[in-house]
Amino acid sequence: xxxxxxxxxxxxxxxxxxxxxxxVSGVRRLINIGLLNDDPPVxxxxxxxxxxxxxxxxxxxxxxxxxxFLEGIGQAYEDEIAALRDSLIE
Amino acid sequence: xxxxxxDLAGAEGLAGTQEPASTEQDEPxxxxxxLREHAEHERHEVDAGHRRQLPLAxxxxxxxxxxxxxxxxxxxxxxxxxxxxxxxxGKATQTLxxxxxxxxxxxxxxxxxxxxxxxxxxxxxVALTTDSYVxxxxxxxxxxxxxxxxxxxxxxxxxxxxxxxxxxxxxILEEGFGVADLARITETMRDAAAAAGVHVVTxxxxxxxKGKADGCYINTAGVxxxxxxxxxxxxxxxxxxxxxxxxxxxxxxxxxxxxxGELDLEADIVSDTAPLNGLVxxxxxxxxxxxxxxxxTRGGVATILNEIAKAADVxxxxxxxxxPVRPEVRGASELLGIDPMYVACEGRLVAVVPGPEADRxxxxxxxxxxxxxxxxxxxxxxxxxxxxxxxxxxxxxxxxDLLVGDPLPRIC
Amino acid sequence: MRFVDEFRDADKAHALAAKIAALCEPGRQYxxxxxxxxxxxxxxxxxxxxxxxxxxxxxxGPGCPVCVIPMGRVDDAMHLAAQPDVIMTSFGDMMRVxxxxxxxxDAKAQGTDIRMVYSPLDSxxxxxxxxxxxxxxxxxxxxxxxxxxxxxxxxxxxxxLANFSVFCNHVTIIPAIKAILDSPDLRLDGFIGPGHVSTVxxxxxxxxxxxxxxxxxxxxxxxxxxxxxxxxxxMVQLSQGRSEVENxxxxxxxxxxxxxxxxxxxxxxxxxxxxxxxxLGFISHSALKVxxxxxxxxxxxxxxxxxxxVADPKACQCGEVLKGVLKPWECKVFxxxxxxxxxxxxxxxxxxxxxxxxxxYGRMNRQRVAEASRS
Numbered sequence: 001x002x003x004x005x006x007x008x009x010x011x012x013x014x015x016x017x018x019x020x021x022x023x024v025s026g027v028r029r030l031i032n033i034g035l036l037n038d039d040p041p042v043x044x045x046x047x048x049x050x051x052x053x054x055x056x057x058x059x060x061x062x063x064x065x066x067x068x069f070l071e072g073i074g075q076a077y078e079d080e081i082a083a084l085r086d087s088l089i090e
Numbered sequence: 091x092x093x094x095x096x097d098l099a100g101a102e103g104l105a106g107t108q109e110p111a112s113t114e115q116d117e118p119x120x121x122x123x124x125l126r127e128h129a130e131h132e133r134h135e136v137d138a139g140h141r142r143q144l145p146l147a148x149x150x151x152x153x154x155x156x157x158x159x160x161x162x163x164x165x166x167x168x169x170x171x172x173x174x175x176x177x178x179x180g181k182a183t184q185t186l187x188x189x190x191x192x193x194x195x196x197x198x199x200x201x202x203x204x205x206x207x208x209x210x211x212x213x214x215x216v217a218l219t220t221d222s223y224v225x226x227x228x229x230x231x232x233x234x235x236x237x238x239x240x241x242x243x244x245x246x247x248x249x250x251x252x253x254x255x256x257x258x259x260x261x262i263l264e265e266g267f268g269v270a271d272l273a274r275i276t277e278t279m280r281d282a283a284a285a286a287g288v289h290v291v292t293x294x295x296x297x298x299x300k301g302k303a304d305g306c307y308i309n310t311a312g313v314x315x316x317x318x319x320x321x322x323x324x325x326x327x328x329x330x331x332x333x334x335x336x337x338x339x340x341x342x343x344x345x346x347x348x349x350x351g352e353l354d355l356e357a358d359i360v361s362d363t364a365p366l367n368g369l370v371x372x373x374x375x376x377x378x379x380x381x382x383x384x385x386x387t388r389g390g391v392a393t394i395l396n397e398i399a400k401a402a403d404v405x406x407x408x409x410x411x412x413x414p415v416r417p418e419v420r421g422a423s424e425l426l427g428i429d430p431m432y433v434a435c436e437g438r439l440v441a442v443v444p445g446p447e448a449d450r451x452x453x454x455x456x457x458x459x460x461x462x463x464x465x466x467x468x469x470x471x472x473x474x475x476x477x478x479x480x481x482x483x484x485x486x487x488x489x490x491d492l493l494v495g496d497p498l499p500r501i502c
Numbered sequence: 503m504r505f506v507d508e509f510r511d512a513d514k515a516h517a518l519a520a521k522i523a524a525l526c527e528p529g530r531q532y533x534x535x536x537x538x539x540x541x542x543x544x545x546x547x548x549x550x551x552x553x554x555x556x557x558x559x560x561x562x563g564p565g566c567p568v569c570v571i572p573m574g575r576v577d578d579a580m581h582l583a584a585q586p587d588v589i590m591t592s593f594g595d596m597m598r599v600x601x602x603x604x605x606x607x608d609a610k611a612q613g614t615d616i617r618m619v620y621s622p623l624d625s626x627x628x629x630x631x632x633x634x635x636x637x638x639x640x641x642x643x644x645x646x647x648x649x650x651x652x653x654x655x656x657x658x659x660x661x662x663l664a665n666f667s668v669f670c671n672h673v674t675i676i677p678a679i680k681a682i683l684d685s686p687d688l689r690l691d692g693f694i695g696p697g698h699v700s701t702v703x704x705x706x707x708x709x710x711x712x713x714x715x716x717x718x719x720x721x722x723x724x725x726x727x728x729x730x731x732x733x734x735x736x737m738v739q740l741s742q743g744r745s746e747v748e749n750x751x752x753x754x755x756x757x758x759x760x761x762x763x764x765x766x767x768x769x770x771x772x773x774x775x776x777x778x779x780x781x782l783g784f785i786s787h788s789a790l791k792v793x794x795x796x797x798x799x800x801x802x803x804x805x806x807x808x809x810x811x812v813a814d815p816k817a818c819q820c821g822e823v824l825k826g827v828l829k830p831w832e833c834k835v836f837x838x839x840x841x842x843x844x845x846x847x848x849x850x851x852x853x854x855x856x857x858x859x860x861x862x863y864g865r866m867n868r869q870r871v872a873e874a875s876r877s
Contacts, residue, residue: 005506006503024421024422026357026358027356027357027418029353031354034762035760035766038762051593051621051647051650052354055701055760055763058753066731066752070514154837171608171612172611173607174607175607182843417503420503484549485515485516485553486550487549488549489863491862
């Protein structure tokens with residue numbers, strides 16, 4: 001029920017402004033983008049899809065920031081592990 | 091109208107949900123049984139003064155043990171009517187087979203419940219199998235019901251170690267079905283039979299009234315000769331064995347779902363229907379010690395893994411990252427909320443081989459056009475017998491149980 | 503898959519797990535509740551509990567909209583489906599939920615026209631294709647799904663479709679959380695906040711949890727790293743003695759929510775004075791019904807719905823599981839009489855239910871889990 005999948009907007013429907021075609025891993029689907037009326041998505045942007053509707057845009061900057069944080073954690077962890085390893089060798 | 095609920099008005103917030111004048115649920119027999127068992131267990135614990143002392147983990151383990159015992163009990167069909175779950179290839183199908191069919195027909199040749207029966211006739215080892223095809227739609231990207239009807243039965247014979255030889259083909263046709271469509275199907279079957287090296291030598295035709303057969307249903311039975319000195323069966327699996335899949339999973343099931351046209355999904359996926367006898371011969375030539383072979387149809391790879399675990403009373407551990415799945419199949423599965431492990435294939439096999447032979451088996455499969463993406467997906471082990479576990483891409487583990495319900499009906 | 507795979511990296515998970523463990527005060531136990539059924543599902547599916555120290559317990563909340571539907575409402579839906587010329591349409595999750603006379607699945611086996619759909623728009627399509635039938639859409643879900651139902655209703659109205667109606671069982675998350683907070687049975691330290699509900703309602707509605715009840719809330723995404731990061735953020739707050747609302751899922755959740763969605767809901771639906779939740783009893787202003795303006799699409803008005811309150815079977819302890827008081831395996835009938843194949847209650851039949859998640863994925867001894875991860 002909470003099932004929400006990220007998909008990339010490929011094209012807007014030529015006749016119906018509420019509909020857009022999205023791509024999820026090579027699978028293409030027509031969805032309704034009416035809930036994003038205030039700031040409609042354009043091809044190339046990513047949206048969160050839920051029961052045939054786009055609920056929200058995926059903010060690439062925020063996604064990048066989230067990844068940066070995780071990378072940082074990962075790096076710090078690797079550094080610590082390396083330090084641990086080194087200290088054992090001594 | 092919702093008048094009775096209005097009468098309960100004034101019941102704001104959480105407090106005092108008074109017992110309503112409601113329809114009391116009659117406790118079906120098995121619920122009562124389980125409650126009595128639980129009560130007995132609790133009484134026993136209290137008597138022994140154990141209740142308070144047992145740490146959380148042990149209490150949980152006791153419950154898990156109780157569940158394990160419940161699962162090993164004799165299967166019984168609880169429903170009064172057949173539902174679509176009974177045809178899904180998962181738990182309900184298994185229960186139906188064991189409780190109704192096995193119960194009625196029980197004999198040593200049927201009991202192994204492998205893909206084909208292995209018979210001794212006049213000194214020759216013969217394999218016999220049958221399958222019915224009710225796929226909807228009849229024509230789909232990558233083939234049609236005719237392909238499935240031939241390949242499916244050829245494959246059931248092949249994975250028994252037999253050389254497929256002869257097929258029967260019974261048709262149940264719906265009044266109004268197009269003769270041109272029927273011709274298309276039979277021509278496909280002719281080509282598929284030629285590709286597999288088998289002959290359709292007998293058949294039957296029935297016609298039923300409009301609305302009773304959804305176009306065309308086909309049943310095929312097949313016989314083959316087991317000339318190799320092999321004894322294949324999932325019960326032979328042993329700890330240390332490697333589990334191999336011959337290619338990406340889920341192609342067929344997802345193709346069918348999309349071909350129904352009910353969903354607004356498009357993708358470049360086609361059914362993987364194919365005859366596997368060539369691939370199997372290649373494998374058995376290189377690795378005569380193969381323990382078991384199964385073709386992954388209804389219920390998908392997950393069903394086969396569970397069959398291995400149950401028949402051989404062993405544990406199975408597979409690694410999510412090692413299971414080949416096409417990106418489109420993964421994408422479609424995410425969108426549909428299904429797990430590719432349960433989705434049908436029609437041209438993939440699962441092989442259980444002794445651990446040391448895994449590399450040789452893989453090489454043999456990959457050398458064949460149908461096995462190019464073969465991969466080792468996991469191993470058989472002694473721990474947790476009867477249970478299939480998956481190591482997630484994430485490093486955690488979870489159980490892969492038999493399919494419940496029927497997310498993808500009439501797949502094959 | 504983009505925006506999915508990156509958040510499933512195992513090495514980063516270990517890193518986060520280490521940081522989480524480092525923040526645990528020795529001797530202190532932490533109880534964090536994940537409200538959302540989708541989170542419960544991810545936690546079990548990816549074995550996330552294996553990454554957490556023993557001192558952190560995850561308590562499963564009532565955020566599974568299928569799970570909280572009382573039996574009486576299921577019976578009402580079955581009654582609707584059985585009406586002449588009705589095609590009942592429903593999400594897959596509802597198909598096997600047992601009412602007192604069986605489930606949709608059982609009814610289907612006996613010939614009732616019940617069809618599974620993936621979107622309310624599919625239901626609309628069926629209505630267009632079957633003008634001589636009356637198509638009912640079983641609308642379930644929290645605020646995540648309500649906008650989709652609303653938009654579909656607006657579409658139906660715009661097209662003048664006369665044979666489409668909605669049986670509205672949408673519920674709202676805040677009253678449920680408040681009920682949990684007020685419950686004497688639970689002592690929680692923090693909340694892993696709903697992810698997709700928040701795309702609609704935003705993060706502000708959770709502020710009372712932090713300010714009035716002093717519990718930190720982190721709105722979380724659905725990938726394993728999202729949840730681990732959210733737990734990390736909660737632990738940071740707890741170690742610093744803070745209680746605030748934070749948004750870990752900022753790539754999807756806008757702080758202010760989705761105004762268009764909220765407007766669509768407001769146009770077509772309104773809050774019921776009270777609604778019964780399985781396990782939690784009657785909660786005021788916790789569910790939505792169709793507005794009078796759209797009465798022509800309200801299945802409850804178009805058809806006579808029995809509206810009888812049905813008690814859960816005596817054996818069923820879904821209520822306590824939903825409140826987080828009982829772990830799934832502590833329910834008397836878990837795994838023996840109540841299994842995914844033969845469910846007695848909703849927690850076992852819904853894919854997001856705690857019992858289903860635990861039975862399908864988590865059902866193992868913790869020691870063996872550790873063994874398996876090491877192998």
